[in-house]
Structure formats: C-alpha cells, structure tokens
Amino acid sequence: MSFTSSLSLTDLRGQYMNGSLTPREVFATIGERIEQYREHNIWIHTLTATELEPYFLQLEQADINALPLYGIPFAIKDNIDLAGVPTTAACPEFSYIPERSAFVVQRLIDAGAIPVGKSNLDQFATGLVGVRSPYGACKNSFDPSMVSGGSSAGSAVSVALGMASFSLGTDTAGSGRVPACFNNLVGVKPSIGLLSASGMLPACRSLDCITIFALHCDDANTLLAVAEGEDATDAYSRVNPFANQSRYYGTWQGMLRIGVLPADQLAFFGHSDYQASYEQTITALKEQGAEIVEVDFAPFIEAARLLYEGPWVAERYIATTPMIQDNPEAMLPVIQTIIGGGAKSSAVDAFQAQYRLKALRKAATSVLASVDCLLSPTAGRPYSIDAVNADPIKLNSNLGYYTNYMNLFDLAGVAVPTGFTASGFPFGVTLIGEAFTDRRLLSIANRIQQYFHLPLGKDQGAFQPTTVSPIANQQRIAVAVCG
Amino acid sequence: MSFTSSLSLTDLRGQYMNGSLTPREVFATIGERIEQYREHNIWIHTLTATELEPYFLQLEQADINALPLYGIPFAIKDNIDLAGVPTTAACPEFSYIPERSAFVVQRLIDAGAIPVGKSNLDQFATGLVGVRSPYGACKNSFDPSMVSGGSSAGSAVSVALGMASFSLGTDTAGSGRVPACFNNLVGVKPSIGLLSASGMLPACRSLDCITIFALHCDDANTLLAVAEGEDATDAYSRVNPFANQSRYYGTWQGMLRIGVLPADQLAFFGHSDYQASYEQTITALKEQGAEIVEVDFAPFIEAARLLYEGPWVAERYIATTPMIQDNPEAMLPVIQTIIGGGAKSSAVDAFQAQYRLKALRKAATSVLASVDCLLSPTAGRPYSIDAVNADPIKLNSNLGYYTNYMNLFDLAGVAVPTGFTASGFPFGVTLIGEAFTDRRLLSIANRIQQYFHLPLGKDQGAFQPTTVSPIANQQRIAVAVCG
Numbered sequence: 029m030s031f032t033s034s035l036s037l038t039d040l041r042g043q044y045m046n047g048s049l050t051p052r053e054v055f056a057t058i059g060e061r062i063e064q065y066r067e068h069n070i071w072i073h074t075l076t077a078t079e080l081e082p083y084f085l086q087l088e089q090a091d092i093n094a095l096p097l098y099g100i101p102f103a104i105k106d107n108i109d110l111a112g113v114p115t116t117a118a119c120p121e122f123s124y125i126p127e128r129s130a131f132v133v134q135r136l137i138d139a140g141a142i143p144v145g146k147s148n149l150d151q152f153a154t155g156l157v158g159v160r161s162p163y164g165a166c167k168n169s170f171d172p173s174m175v176s177g178g179s180s181a182g183s184a185v186s187v188a189l190g191m192a193s194f195s196l197g198t199d200t201a202g203s204g205r206v207p208a209c210f211n212n213l214v215g216v217k218p219s220i221g222l223l224s225a226s227g228m229l230p231a232c233r234s235l236d237c238i239t240i241f242a243l244h245c246d247d248a249n250t251l252l253a254v255a256e257g258e259d260a261t262d263a264y265s266r267v268n269p270f271a272n273q274s275r276y277y278g279t280w281q282g283m284l285r286i287g288v289l290p291a292d293q294l295a296f297f298g299h300s301d302y303q304a305s306y307e308q309t310i311t312a313l314k315e316q317g318a319e320i321v322e323v324d325f326a327p328f329i330e331a332a333r334l335l336y337e338g339p340w341v342a343e344r345y346i347a348t349t350p351m352i353q354d355n356p357e358a359m360l361p362v363i364q365t366i367i368g369g370g371a372k373s374s375a376v377d378a379f380q381a382q383y384r385l386k387a388l389r390k391a392a393t394s395v396l397a398s399v400d401c402l403l404s405p406t407a408g409r410p411y412s413i414d415a416v417n418a419d420p421i422k423l424n425s426n427l428g429y430y431t432n433y434m435n436l437f438d439l440a441g442v443a444v445p446t447g448f449t450a451s452g453f454p455f456g457v458t459l460i461g462e463a464f465t466d467r468r469l470l471s472i473a474n475r476i477q478q479y480f481h482l483p484l485g486k487d488q489g490a491f492q493p494t495t496v497s498p499i500a501n502q503q504r505i506a507v508a509v510c511g
Numbered sequence: 512m513s514f515t516s517s518l519s520l521t522d523l524r525g526q527y528m529n530g531s532l533t534p535r536e537v538f539a540t541i542g543e544r545i546e547q548y549r550e551h552n553i554w555i556h557t558l559t560a561t562e563l564e565p566y567f568l569q570l571e572q573a574d575i576n577a578l579p580l581y582g583i584p585f586a587i588k589d590n591i592d593l594a595g596v597p598t599t600a601a602c603p604e605f606s607y608i609p610e611r612s613a614f615v616v617q618r619l620i621d622a623g624a625i626p627v628g629k630s631n632l633d634q635f636a637t638g639l640v641g642v643r644s645p646y647g648a649c650k651n652s653f654d655p656s657m658v659s660g661g662s663s664a665g666s667a668v669s670v671a672l673g674m675a676s677f678s679l680g681t682d683t684a685g686s687g688r689v690p691a692c693f694n695n696l697v698g699v700k701p702s703i704g705l706l707s708a709s710g711m712l713p714a715c716r717s718l719d720c721i722t723i724f725a726l727h728c729d730d731a732n733t734l735l736a737v738a739e740g741e742d743a744t745d746a747y748s749r750v751n752p753f754a755n756q757s758r759y760y761g762t763w764q765g766m767l768r769i770g771v772l773p774a775d776q777l778a779f780f781g782h783s784d785y786q787a788s789y790e791q792t793i794t795a796l797k798e799q800g801a802e803i804v805e806v807d808f809a810p811f812i813e814a815a816r817l818l819y820e821g822p823w824v825a826e827r828y829i830a831t832t833p834m835i836q837d838n839p840e841a842m843l844p845v846i847q848t849i850i851g852g853g854a855k856s857s858a859v860d861a862f863q864a865q866y867r868l869k870a871l872r873k874a875a876t877s878v879l880a881s882v883d884c885l886l887s888p889t890a891g892r893p894y895s896i897d898a899v900n901a902d903p904i905k906l907n908s909n910l911g912y913y914t915n916y917m918n919l920f921d922l923a924g925v926a927v928p929t930g931f932t933a934s935g936f937p938f939g940v941t942l943i944g945e946a947f948t949d950r951r952l953l954s955i956a957n958r959i960q961q962y963f964h965l966p967l968g969k970d971q972g973a974f975q976p977t978t979v980s981p982i983a984n985q986q987r988i989a990v991a992v993c994g
Contacts, residue, residue, distance in 0.1 A: 233866060263869040342858035373858035375825035383716060386746040 031057065034489035035193040037100055037247045044092055044099050051099030051142060052084055058101055058144055061191050068172065069164030070182040070191070072106045072116055074145035079113070083142040095140030097254060103186040103195035104133060105179075106146035107153050108238065109227040113143075117229050118151040118161040121358035122351055130227025131262065132196065132238050132255045139254045144192050147182025151363045152348055153198055153231040155179050156206045156407075156427035157416045160360055165413045169211045169486040170453055173412050177207030177427070180239065184211045187241045188485040194251055197239040200231040201335055202407075202431025204239025205458055208443040209406035212454035212485055214473065215443035216240045216248045219463040220435060221266035223252075224259030232335075232343035234264070235435035243484040245444070245474035246494050249277040252466065272464045278495055280400075280471035286313065287323035287399035297426050299409030305455035306405050309446040313403075316479055317500025323398065327391040332432035334385060336366070336425065339378040340436070345370030362420050389437055396439075401472055402460035404430045406443045410453060430458065440466045444473040446480050475499050514540065517972035518676040520583055520730045527575060527582050534582030534625060535567055541584055541627055544674050551655065552647030553665040553674070555589045555599055557628035562596070566625040578623030579737060586669040586678035587616060588662075589629035590636050591721065592710040596626075600712050601634040601644040604841035605834055613710025614745065615679065615721050615738045622737045627675050630665025634846045635831055636681055636714040638662050639689045639890075639910035640899045643843055648896045652694045652969040653936055656895050660690035660910070663722065667694045670724050671968040677734055680722040683714040684818055685890075685914025687722025688941055691926040692889035695937035695968055697956065698926035699723045699731045702946040703918060704749035706735075707742030715818075715826035717747070718918035726967040728927070728957035729977050732760040735949065755947045761978055763883075763954035769796065770806035770882035780909050782892030788938035789888050792929040796886075799962055800983025806881065810874040815915035817868060819849070819908065822861040823919070828853030845903050872920055879922075884955055885943035887913045889926045893936060913941065923949045927956040929963050958982045 031049050033039040043049035062074055092098040104110050107117045109126035110133055116123040129137065137143070150160040158181030159165035166181035168174040169188035176185050180197025184207030187195050197204040199217045208215025216239055223238040230236055240255065242248040253274035259265040288310060296303040314320050334340070344367045345352055348359075352371075356364045396402065407427050416423050434441050440463055445456040457476075459469045475497040484491055514532050516522040526532035545557055575581040587593055590600045592609035593616055599606040612620065620626070633643040641664030642648035649664035651657040652671035659668050663680025667690030670678050680687045682700045691698025699722055706721040713719055723738065725731040736757035742748040771793060779786040797803050817823070827850045828835055831842075835854075839847045879885065891912050899906050917924050923946055928939040940959075942952045958980040967974055 234862065234869075260873070263866065263873045265873075339858035339861070343862050346859055346862060371857070371859065374854070375822035375856035375858060375861040376829055376854065378822070378858040378861040379717065379826050379829060383746065386717075390743070390746045390748075 034243060034484050035101065035190055036243045036484065037097070037193055037250055038492070038494060040100060040193060041098065051087055054099065054101060055080060055142070058191050061189060065189050065191070068167040068185055068189070069148055069161070070166060070185050071145045072118065072148050072163050072182070073113055075113070075143060080142065087140060090140065096250065097136060098140035100141045100193045101144045101191070102136060102141050103144050103147045103183050103192040105149050105183045105195070105197050107149060107198055107229040108133060108196055110143055110146065113146060115146070115229065117153065118149050118163060119359060120162060121355065126227065128227065131224035131259045133227065135255055135257065144186065147186055147195065149181055150179035151360050152344065152367065153179040153200060153203060154344060154363050154366055155424055156202050156431070157411070157424050158207065159413055159416050160362055160420070162360065167413070173414070174410050174453070175210065175413055175416055177210040177407070179203040180207050180241070184208060184213055184241050187213055187243065188488070190485065190488050194240060194242045194247060197241055198228060198231065199237045199239045200235050200435060201428050202434070204237065204241070205431055205441060205443040206407050206427050208241055209456040210410050210454060212445045212482065213241045213243065214245055214248050214445070214477070216242070216252060216466070216470065217434060217441040217443070218252065218256070218466050219266070219440045220438055221264045222256050222268055222464070222466060224257070224262045224265045226259050226262045230343070230347040232340050233347065234343060235340070237435065243488060244491055245470050245477055249274055249467070249470050269464050272467050274467065276467045278471050278474065278497060280468045281497065283500060284318040284472065285399045286318050286320055287395060287402040288320055289325045289404055290322040293325045293329060294405070295408045295429050297409045301449035301451065301453070302405065302409045302455055305447045305449055306457070309457055312479070313476070313499060316498070321399065323395045323402065325404070327388040327395070328433045328437070329429070331385060331388045331436050332428060334381055335428070335432040335436060338381040339373035341367065341370035342373050342378065343370070385436055392437055396462055401469055403457050404460065406430060406456045406458045434460065438463045440464065440469055442469040442473045444477055445482050446476060447482070471497070517726060517967050518584065518673055519726045519967065520580070520676055520733055521975070521977060523583060523676060524581065534570055537582065537584060538563060538625070541674050544672060548672055548674070551650040551668055551672070552631055552644070553649060553668050554628045555601065555631050555646050555665070556596055558596070558626060563625065570623060573623065579733065580619060581623035583624045583676045584627045584674070585619060585624050586627050586630045586666050586675040588632050588666045588678070588680050590632060590681055590712040591616060591679055593626055593629065596629060598629070598712065600636065601632050601646060602842060603645060604838065609710065611710065614707035614742045616710065618738055618740065627669065630669055630678065632664055633662035634843050635827065635850065636662040636683060636686060637827060637846050637849055638907055639685050639914070640894070640907050641690065642896055642899050643845055643903070645843065650896070656897070657893050657936070658693065658896055658899055660693040660890070662686040663690050663724070667691060667696055667724050670696055670726065671971070673968065673971050677723060677725045677730060680724055681711055681714065682720045682722045683718050683918060684911050685917070687720065687724070688914055688924060688926040689890050689910055691724055692939040693893050693937060695928045695965065696724045696726065697728055697731050697928070697960070699725070699735060699949070699953065700917060700924040700926070701735065701739070701949050702923045703921055704747045705739050705751055705947070705949060707740070707745045707748045709742050709745045713826070713830040715823050716830065717826060718823070720918065726971060727974055728953050728960055732757055732950070732953050752947050755950050757950065759950040761954050761957065761980065763951045764980065766983060767801040767955065768882045769801050769803055770878060770885040771803055772808045772887055773805040776808045776812060778891045778912050780892045784932035784934065784936070785888065785892045785938055788930045788932055789940070792940055795962070796959070796982060799981070804882065806878045806885065808887070810871040810878070811916045811920070812912070814868060814871045814919050815911060817864055818911070818915040818919060821864040822856035824849065824853035825856050825861065826853070868919055875920055879945055884952055886940050887943065889913060889939045889941045917943065921946045923947065923952055925952040925956040927960055928965050929959065930965070954980070
C-alpha cells in the first residue's frame with residue numbers, strides 16, 4: 029500500500045501535487061480493498077484495468093492545476109449512467125448500456141475524477157435499507173450484520189471503507205441521507221434541480237435528486253461546485269441563486285438558532301442508544317452556544333407518510349414501465365408489490381394529495397422561517413439485515429420517518445455525523461433548510477463536524493479541517509453607524 | 512341621474528370628497544341601470560335595499576380619509592362568497608349561503624367598497640363564453656347578439672355598462688381576460704396566490720386566481736393593493752415580493768422589448784377584423800418606439816391544450832364532488848360532459864402530464880427571460896351567442912388558444928384594450944410575465960392604455976390618466992462614472 033492517508037480530496041490532491049502519489053497507485057490500493065470487502069456486496073460492476081486505462085492516460089497528459097478533481101476516485105450508484113457500462117438499477121433484466129454518461133458524471137470526469145464502478149442499491153432505488161438487491165444485501169461498514177442503509181447502499185459503504193473519495197447517490201425518500209448516517213459520512217441532499225438528473229433513472233421524477241457522499245463538508249462543497257450547473261435538457265434543473273454559490277460556503281457564521289423536534293414527535297423505535305446519541309448531540313450544541321428551540325414537526329411527519337401512502341408511487345410505476353406491466357416477475361417481490369400499487373391511484377387522488385401537501389408545506393414554511401435551520405436525527409435507529417429481511421416493509425418505513433417529506437417539500441438537507449453509540453455504531457443528524465440554502469446548511473454542518481471532530485468514515489483517518497469555524501461565534505462586531 | 516361621470520375610483524372619490532355625491536345616490540343610479548339592462552342576464556342576485564342599508568349606515572359614520580374604497584360599488588362573480596347571500600356557481604341546486612365573505616371580498620368591504628350583487632357566470636366557472644348558465648346567456652355590452660366572454664361574464668359586463676366601478680372575477684383558463692377583451696376593460700389576472708382564494712369555489716384549485724376587472728390601470732393598481740395580502744388559511748396564498756408592491760406601479764419606464772407570436776403561431780379563426788386590430792396594435796407600439804421581437808410561443812400553445820385535454824379536469828371533478836357523482840343531471844349537459852371526464856384519468860396520467868408541463872415551462876422560461884413582457888391577442892375572435900350555442904365545445908376551446916397556459920405556467924397577465932374593430936367591437940391584448948411581475952405588467956399596460964386613450968367601458972366616459980407614461984421613453988440619462 030503506497031499511501032496511508034484518507035482518500036479525501038484534500039489529502040489526495042496534496043500528494044498528487046507534490047508527486048508522491050499517482051492515480052494508478054491509488055487505484056491499485058482500491059483494487060485490493062475491493063477484493064478485501066467483496067463479501068460486503070458493495071459493487072455491481074467495478075471498472076476493469078482496460079476500462080480504467082483511458083482515464084489514467086488522459087490524466088497523464090493533463091495539467092493537474094486545471095483539474096480540480098484530478099485522479100479522485102468515485103463510486104456511481106447504479107441507477108446513474110456511466111457511458112459504456114451497464115446501468116442495472118439492481119435489476120439485471122432491466123439492464124442497458126448507456127451511450128452517454130449522466131450530466132453530473134460527465135462534469136466530474138471532465139474535472140479529473142475517475143469512476144471506480146457502479147454501486148449496489150435497493151432495486152429501482154425503492155428502499156432505505158440496502159438489502160433489496162439481487163446482488164446481495166449491502167453490509168454496513170461498521171458492522172456487517174447491520175444494514176448499510178439505502179437505497180444508495182454501495183455508494184456510502186464504498187466511501188466509508190476507502191474505495192472511493194466520494195460517491196454519487198440518489199435521494200427521493202432519504203436514500204442520500206440514511207446511508208450517510210449509518211456509515212459515518214456527510215450526505216448532501218441538494219435542492220431539487222441543483223444537480224441535473226439527466227442520465228439518472230427516475231424513481232419519482234418530480235422529486236429525485238442526485239446526492240453526494242463525502243468524508244467531510246469541505247470535500248462536499250468542492251464536489252457540489254463541480255457537479256452543479258443548469259442543464260437545459262432536464263426539465264427539473266434550476267438556476268442556482270447567487271447566495272447559494274460555492275463561495276458562500278463557510279460564510280454562514282455567528283449565532284445559530286436551530287429548530288428541533290419536541291420530545292413527543294421524536295421516534296427511536298425502541299433504540300435507546302440512538303436516543304442517547306441524539307440527546308448528547310443536542311446537549312453539546314447547546315453547550316457550544318447554539319440556541320436550540322423546539323418547533324412543530326407535525327406537518328413534516330404527515331407529509332413524510334404521503335410519499336408511499338399517496339399517489340407519488342405512480343411516479344415509480346411510470347419509471348419502471350414497461351417492465352412493471354410486461355415482466356413484473358423480473359423484480360424482487362417486495363419492489364413489485366410497492367411499485368405495482370402505483371397503478372391504482374386516480375388523477376383525483378393525485379390532486380387531492382397535492383392539495384394536502386400544499387397545506388402542510390405552508391405550515392412548514394412558517395417553521396423554517398423561524399430558525400437558521402432545522403435539525404433532526406437522520407434515522408430513528410439502525411436495523412440488522414436479518415430483522416429487515418423478516419419484516420421488510422415496516423422497518424424500511426420506519427427509516428423514512430425523518431426523511432420522506434424532504435423532497436415533497438422541496439427542501440435541502442445535509443446529513444452529518446455527530447457521534448457513535450456505546451457499541452461504536454455511527455450516529456448523525458440532518459440539517460434542513462429551504463431550497464437553495466445548500467451552502468448555508470453545509471457551512472453549519474462544517475461547524476458541527478469541526479466541533480465533534482470524529483474520525484472519518486470507517487478507519488479513514490483523522491479529520492483535518494482547512495478552516496476554523498466554531499459552532500457559536502460570540503465575537504461582537506464593532507459597527508460604525510453614519511447618519 | 513345625479514351624476515354624469517364614470518364610476519371609476521378616481522371619478523367617484525373626487526365627488527364623494529367634495530360632498531357633491533353620496534353612495535346612496537350612486538346606488539340609485541345603479542339600480543336604474545340594473546333594470547335597464549335586465550335582458551343582458553348580468554346578475555344572479557342584486558342586493559336589496561335592506562341588504563344595502565347596513566353598508567350605507569356604516570359609511571355614513573366613517574371617515575372617508577380612512578377608507579380608500581369609500582362608497583365604491585363592485586360586482587362579485589357568483590363563485591365567490593359574500594356572507595349571507597347565496598353562492599350558486601350558476602347552478603341553483605348547488606347553492607349555499609356562506610357565513611363569511613371571501614378573504615378578498617372582506618378586505619374590499621373593510622376598505623369601504625359596497626357589493627352590488629352576485630354576477631352571472633359559466634356554470635362552475637367552466638367556460639370562456641358566458642352562455643353556459645341557467646340564468647341566461649350573458650350578453651355583450653357592445654353588441655347583445657355577441658357573447659360577453661366568460662366565465663366571469665356578468666362581472667365584466669356590469670363594469671362596462673356602469674353598474675359597478677370594478678368587479679371580481681376568477682381565472683383558471685382565461686376567465687379574467689377574455690371578458691375584459693370583449694367588453695373594453697382592463698382585466699388583471701394576478702400571480703397565483705397574490706389574492707387569497709379563500710371563499711372562492713375552486714375550479715382547478717391548484718390554478719385558480721381571483722381577478723379584477725376595472726376601467727383603467729390606475730384603478731386596478733389601487734384595487735390590487737387593497738385586495739392582496741397573504742392568507743394563512745389558503746395553502747396557495749403567497750407573500751408578495753417587495754419588487755411587486757403597489758408603490759412600484761408606474762416605475763417600469765424606459766425602453767420596452769416586447770415578445771410577440773410569429774405569424775404562423777397566430778390564430779384568428781377566420782376573423783379578419785380581429786387580425787387587423789391586432790396588427791394595428793403592433794404597428795402603433797412599434798411607431799411609439801417599443802422594440803417588438805418575435806418569440807417562440809409553441810410551448811405556450813402546447814401547454815394551453817393540456818388544461819382541458821389533460822388530467823387537470825380531475826380538479827374540476829373534485830371541486831364539484833359530490834354533485835358530479837350523486838346528481839350530475841343538476842348541471843348543464845355541456846358542463847356535466849366536461850367535468851365528468853375528470854374521473855377518467857389515473858395518477859399515472861397526472862404525473863406524466865406534469866412532466867410534460869415542466870418541460871414546456873422550462874422552454875417558456877427562456878422566452879420570458881428575453882423580453883420585458885410577452886404580448887398576445889387576448890382572444891383570437893369573438894363569437895355570436897347563436898354560434899356558440901350551435902357548437903358549444905369547439906368555439907369555447909378556440910377562445911382559450913391564447914389564455915389556457917397561463918396558470919399552468921404560473922404566470923401573471925394583464926388584459927388591456929387597444930382598439931375597436933370596424934364595426935365598433937372592442938379588441939385588446941394581454942401582457943404576460945413571470946409570477947409576481949404584476950406591477951411591471953400593469954405599468955406597461957398603463958403606458959399602452961394612455962397611448963391608445965380609448966373611451967372607457969361601454970359609454971363610461973373618457974379616460975383621464977393621473978400620470979403621464981409614454982410607451983417609449985427616449986430620454987437619455989446623464990450618468991457620471993467614477994473610478
């Protein structure tokens with residue numbers, strides 16, 4: 029093994045710049061780790077030496093100064109296209125070979141990043157567990173008996189176990205956040221349309237986001253800056269407002285007012301360790317000077333239930349047509365059951381649910397306006413793979429308690445680790461804000477991550493912040509008033 | 512008749528202020544006109560002397576300086592609630608007596624306005640013609656053999672014939688604009704949510720707007736300022752951004768760049784007079800210095816077709832449930848046919864149509880960004896009542912060619928008269944902009960109205976502008992550059 033650092037962007041780039049490391053060496057080590065962790069069911073396809081060679085050759089003729097992601101290895105959830113490599117969505121019969129890479133993938137490659145492979149997921153991105161795959165249940169990076177979280181299962185675990193510097197996931201119900209929580213990663217669920225969804229197989233096309241898993245917030249901001257950009261071919265793509273550009277990362281300083289759930293709206297589903305971790309997080313933030321206020325999460329929780337209980341399942345039906353009509357047996361039974369339900373709703377049902385959502389959103393708007401951000405547990409608890417296999421629908425549903433409303437409400441979210449349970453399992457919280465507050469949330473997440481200063485991923489080294497951002501900034505500023 | 516002026520706000524208020532006129536005198540004249548024009552089928556209910564008395568008593572004890580709409584008579588489309596008076600939606604079996612007035616109605620009354628009555632409409636606001644009513648076809652103010660336009664038929668005709676200073680309509684497909692065009696009025700179709708829809712019977716709840724018919728833009732701005740305001744009880748109500756507040760009316764000056772349809776996208780359905788009126792309007796604007804550019808209206812025209820051909824009819828079905836299910840014979844056959852179709856679509860249909868709409872909207876966004884506003888004919892042609900009765904669906908559909916997309920695209924619109932045909936029938940255009948450009952559009956409409964300087968309504972006197980706003984402002988401004 030030719031290097032001992034983490035795969036974080038800042039660590040790798042330093043070594044590439046001073047010539048002490050090459051991308052080929054990094055990929056040799058990644059190849060070893062892929063073998064080492066094969067039982068984790070992380071990958072559906074890893075790029076062969078032949079497939080990787082053009083990337084190396086390209087970089088060897090390039091100027092590293094012109095490529096912000098020079099030689100950075102990344103994983104791609106296998107519902108996002110990489111040209112020439114099959115996209116399966118964890119359903120082999122569905123597989124196709126795309127001619128073009130997804131808009132976001134191409135931007136990352138153009139900046140020098142190198143794909144490691146296509147990562148395992150809950151079939152058709154329908155799930156939050158990571159076990160719903162014919163390629164095997166993806167195992168947690170900290171405890172292989174536990175779920176990885178999903179649906180972006182392999183994307184998260186590959187970063188936590190040092191096979192990629194970052195990864196692309198997708199998030200419709202919480203798939204870019206729950207696996208971040210269970211694998212000690214930062215998970216950025218950007219505002220809808222900040223990252224183009226062109227080349228992503230839709231789950232619910234009106235709600236889908238491509239997401240980023242990274243070891244820390246500094247990396248996440250750099251990656252977002254490369255990946256984002258309006259795409260004229262994606263109807264849901266939007267222009268990023270000036271105040272949310274990458275230059276504003278780190279500028280959201282000063283006192284923080286954070287909204288949290290009142291005790292009777294919290295749910296840990298019997299998991300006292302996660303409850304304790306959450307309480308420790310809140311206590312620490314208070315001690316560091318953040319103002320913690322209880323706000324009413326009821327509209328968020330009701331909206332969360334609409335995602336699978338309401339007509340939005342029809343979008344999953346559309347995304348998997350014609351297979352769901354012509355060859356449903358090619359799907360896992362649990363996926364077939366869920367998505368098959370999407371044909372049952374009427375347009376009347378759809379509009380009535382949208383009316384209810386609109387009313388809930390109005391209530392949520394007032395809540396959001398009262399704080400710098402909201403904060404909730406990212407997940408109420410983790411589950412073992414065996415437990416999920418024994419009760420696949422209900423336990424999966426529990427994992428969406430804190431996440432399913434987010435895209436229905438058109439919000440931004442950043443999942444950030446804040447501790448470990450007594451048994452050493454990772455815990456984290458999600459910061460929540462209005463659409464296009466991504467940089468504000470990342471800035472606050474960075475302050476939180478700096479304070480807790482946890483080791484990165486699973487044994488991926490220590491966190492070395494590039495800036496100093498305390499949670500509370502008590503400095504008074506002298507203001508000269510003229511007039 | 513105790514006064515000879517128009518009923519415009521500025522005219523009435525001046526006489527009220529100097530004591531030469533009282534609201535009782537105005538209503539006496541209005542009562543005469545109601546009798547005079549009874550054959551026009553304008554009203555479903557007019558307030559009795561007993562019903563009016565409390566309004567007069569209230570004003571007689573009030574300070575006119577505190578009431579911007581002191582003694583201003585207005586008509587209310589009969590799908591908007593006035594406390595204690597039946598709301599019929601032009602369907603007697605549907606009728607109910609509301610306990611509270613609509614949010615907007617109450618604001619107008621609180622500002623001193625007095626309701627004249629509830630005005631006739633296409634049943635359940637489903638139509639653009641004004642003939643689909645068991646209370647009789649509403650007759651055009653200029654030519655009783657012609658349609659008034661609808662669905663806000665009586666609201667428009669009552670203002671044009673001097674029975675109200677202004678009126679409230681509603682607009683889902685074009686009902687606040689087409690009748691303005693056919694009756695020589697300004698029709699403001701505000702941004703969705705600028706005026707609360709609480710107390711309005713929904714047509715398509717996600718698209719509905721309460722609208723204002725007025726004699727000129729100055730009145731319309733004053734009325735909008737009174738009526739607008741966020742309503743916590745209406746999920747579709749929105750906060751008006753600073754740049755769209757009433758103080759900005761009149762400030763949109765300088766050179767104008769106006770987008771118009773290329774010749775092959777215009778449709779006049781064989782009506783050479785309207786085509787000539789439109790061409791004269793464009794020629795005049797060019798001569799006055801406006802820059803006229805052709806833009807691609809194809810996405811607008813395709814979206815317009817989605818409104819009645821797509822799943823949004825399900826919203827009308829929801830709005831008329833349970834009647835459409837339990838007692839459809841209580842509806843006019845044409846309405847029953849249209850709304851009954853709303854039960855046929857699936858949620859899959861609904862989401863697929865929303866995807867298509869989103870793609871069209873993205874194309875429209877680029878078009879809108881290239882100009883100060885768009886301009887189209889408000890309607891391609893008028894029809895006689897007999898013609899519409901002979902072919903009720905198709906001719907109605909033709910009237911929506913330039914209007915049906917507007918609320919699906921979440922745009923603002925202002926219809927403004929620009930001329931008369933050779934036979935003396937009114938013609939007008941609609942200015943179109945992004946949501947919350949209402950004051951910009953009204954400012955431009957005012958410049959256009961000042962230039963054409965048409966008489967108001969049907970024989971409601973001459974237009975007396977309170978400001979001077981030429982179409983093109985060629986003045987050069989001296990700028991000192993420091994640096």
